[in-house]
Amino acid sequence: QVQLVESGGGLVQAGGSLRLSCAASGGIFSMRTMGWHRQAPGQQRDLVATITSGGSTNYADSVKGRFIISRDNAKNTVYLQMNSLKPEDTAVYYCLAGRYYDREYWGKGTLVTVSS
Secondary structure, eight states, X not given: OOEEEEEOOEEEETTOOEEXXXXXXXXXXXXXXXXXXXXXXXXXXXXXXXXXXXXXEEEOTTTTTTEEEEEEGGGTEEEEEEOSOOGGGOEEEEEEEOOSSSOOEEOOOEEEEEEO
């Protein structure tokens, strides 16, 4: 069983930056693809970024060039550095741990609010 706890959300002005963290416990972290998704009010949950066990990254077009996903396997933590934030980035951000001989796991989310 993997537990994921997100942190780092908050209120920021447009153009500002935040760094989200997702700390994992239980299970095997280093072999999993990790990801960040987000869900704005009344919207579906969408992929933001993923990072494989080997460090390959993938980003949604809407955040390319502004967000950076990274991981520290020694700390069982994945990060999302968010720069040049826009009001449309306002959402609850969720951490996802991909399958590794088991199932996916989701965190409970952290709220990011970007004011204009």
